[in-house]
Amino acid sequence: MAQFEEVSKQSSLHPKPAGLVLQYGTAGFRTNSKHLDHIMFRVGLLAVLRSKKTKATIGIMVTASHNPEEDNGVKLVDPMGEMLAATWESYATTLANAEQEELISALNEIIEKEGIDKSQEASVFVGKDTRSSSASLSQAVLDGVHALGGHSKDYGLVTTPQLHYMVCCENTQGKYGDATVEGYYKKLCQAFTQLIENASNRTDDQKHICVDGANGIGALKLREMMSHLNKGLLVTIFNDGSKGKLNHQCGADFVKVQQKPPTGIEVHPGDRCCSFDGDADRIVYYFADSQQVFHLLDGDKIATLISTFLKELLIQAGLNLRIAVVQTAYANGSSTHYLENTMNVTVRCTKTGVKHLHHAALEFDVGVYFEANGHGTVLFSKAAEDKIQQLAQDSSIDDERKRAALMLQSTINVINQTVGDALSDMLLIEAILAIRGMTVEQWDRIYTDLPNRQLKVKVSDRRVIDTTDAERRAVSPAGLQDAIDGLVKNYREARSFVRPSGTEDVVRVYAEADTQESADALAHEVSLAVY
Ligand code: NG1
Numbered sequence: 001m002a003q004f005e006e007v008s009k010q011s012s013l014h015p016k017p018a019g020l021v022l023q024y025g026t027a028g029f030r031t032n033s034k035h036l037d038h039i040m041f042r043v044g045l046l047a048v049l050r051s052k053k054t055k056a057t058i059g060i061m062v063t064a065s066h067n068p069e070e071d072n073g074v075k076l077v078d079p080m081g082e083m084l085a086a087t088w089e090s091y092a093t094t095l096a097n098a099e100q101e102e103l104i105s106a107l108n109e110i111i112e113k114e115g116i117d118k119s120q121e122a123s124v125f126v127g128k129d130t131r132s133s134s135a136s137l138s139q140a141v142l143d144g145v146h147a148l149g150g151h152s153k154d155y156g157l158v159t160t161p162q163l164h165y166m167v168c169c170e171n172t173q174g175k176y177g178d179a180t181v182e183g184y185y186k187k188l189c190q191a192f193t194q195l196i197e198n199a200s201n202r203t204d205d206q207k208h209i210c211v212d213g214a215n216g217i218g219a220l221k222l223r224e225m226m227s228h229l230n231k232g233l234l235v236t237i238f239n240d241g242s243k244g245k246l247n248h249q250c251g252a253d254f255v256k257v258q259q260k261p262p263t264g265i266e267v268h269p270g271d272r273c274c275s276f277d278g279d280a281d282r283i284v285y286y287f288a289d290s291q292q293v294f295h296l297l298d299g300d301k302i303a304t305l306i307s308t309f310l311k312e313l314l315i316q317a318g319l320n321l322r323i324a325v326v327q328t329a330y331a332n333g334s335s336t337h338y339l340e341n342t343m344n345v346t347v348r349c350t351k352t353g354v355k356h357l358h359h360a361a362l363e364f365d366v367g368v369y370f371e372a373n374g375h376g377t378v379l380f381s382k383a384a385e386d387k388i389q390q391l392a393q394d395s396s397i398d399d400e401r402k403r404a405a406l407m408l409q410s411t412i413n414v415i416n417q418t419v420g421d422a423l424s425d426m427l428l429i430e431a432i433l434a435i436r437g438m439t440v441e442q443w444d445r446i447y448t449d450l451p452n453r454q455l456k457v458k459v460s461d462r463r464v465i466d467t468t469d470a471e472r473r474a475v476s477p478a479g480l481q482d483a484i485d486g487l488v489k490n491y492r493e494a495r496s497f498v499r500p501s502g503t504e505d506v507v508r509v510y511a512e513a514d515t516q517e518s519a520d521a522l523a524h525e526v527s528l529a530v531y
């Protein structure tokens with residue numbers, strides 16, 4: 001077939017280094033950018049097959065998120081803007097690792113297994129972050145798409161969530177919004193403006209936020225978005241890429257892991273600050289109190305703020321919808337306790353990885369999901385959206401219900417339901433704080449985090465650790481869980497678990513307890529038990 005000849009010809013221009021083996025994991029493919037040219041080309045090929053199979057537009061995002069500038073990576077986006085289906089993750093791995101001469105037969109195998117109609121048209125949207133390697137790597141993606149006869153639309157520099165949004169808009173024939181960056185800003189900013197009409201007399205101080213853009217795409221896109229905000233929010237951007245290096249001592253991951261402010265930003269008492277990560281799908285907030293003590297408001301605090309706001313609106317609107325918060329084992333025990341016992345909100349715990357949280361959130365009318373690291377969003381079921389829509393248009397209800405229904409409607413529109421989105425999450429959080437007249441200090445005081453510690457342990461083979469109960473308990477190697485249980489008993493309010501990382505060759509250890517000393521000691525003892 002002529003198309004396969006083209007693939008063979010083109011693939012020799014994107015040769016695979018002999019012996020290199022990479023796996024499509026929770027973060028897609030991710031490694032040093034030097035090793036990724038052939039991967040990008042092949043992901044382009046796979047996206048064409050996925051598009052033919054689903055008869056829909058597929059997305060490809062070139063980014064390595066919070067990894068250092070030297071790394072890069074790639075992820076596929078499925079038709080509704082969600083992560084690639086799990087069976088196709090293994091096809092991605094097979095294609096990536098096929099030697100040059102096996103590539104066509106590997107493609108054929110997928111075509112046969114999936115019963116793909118080769119004559120079906122294929123359409124692929126491509127985006128990239130600001131890394132220096134992203135330009136040539138996204139060209140390799142486009143080469144792959146074209147080699148197999150697919151159509152492409154290159155969005156150039158966009159955030160990861162913006163690309164997810166475009167794919168969803170395209171496949172819902174514009175029902176979710178316009179598949180343009182301009183359309184994205186208009187939808188979010190209009191909803192934000194409507195929301196803050198419910199917040200009266202805000203001072204400029206209250207409207208002001210300091211944003212650490214991680215020297216990445218988020219800073220660029222935030223600047224673009226600001227022109228649509230009509231002074232509803234006053235933003236000062238730090239680490240905008242003009243001086244510093246991407247993710248270097250800055251960004252959401254740095255702030256969360258180091259529990260300290262990023263470089264390139266001075267946090268004065270009274271300032272409300274937040275950090276994005278390198279592809280702007282994560283956000284964390286922080287401030288310094290009058291004693292200059294640093295306070296972090298992570299994904300758990302964000303989920304609590306958002307779910308409390310939504311729950312109250314649902315009650316005011318008189319809507320009986322099932323709301324839940326989805327977390328992972330890394331969620332601080334205090335957040336889970338507060339949500340379940342004070343807020344009476346259903347809490348679900350899933351395995352680490354956005355796709356697991358997203359999937360669990362779909363089971364509810366309103367599913368708020370956040371990883372502690374700041375990646376998260378809210379999902380509304382079709383039935384919930386319809387009910388809210390109807391109520392917002394109902395002229396027979398009283399003013400309070402009407403106001404709540406309209407706020408719920410704007411909240412739906414400010415949220416990017418396809419994936420966690422720093423820009424969208426920031427607008428929602430800023431709107432909630434404004435509506436409630438709440439300072440970041442008051443938000444922080446909703447509950448107090450239990451002191452915690454995360455450690456990485458290098459082992460010869462991390463796969464010997466197998467877990468159950470949403471990764472909270474180890475089933476192998478034998479005796480490990482008993483050892484952890486024995487150690488945990490020695491501390492108050494303690495909890496600890498271990499799991500193999502999906503993105504690094506390490507075992508992660510997590511511990512929390514009533515004091516920082518206890519959490520540190522427990523984490524240390526558990527990491528010794530892992531060896
Ligand atoms: P691993 O390496 O599997 O722990 C990390 C993060 C996840 C998620 C993925 C990227 C922690 C503890 N883990 O996973 O939350 O962001 O990277 O998909 O932060």
Ligand code: ZN
Nearest residue numbers: 065277279281
């Ligand atoms: Zn990211």
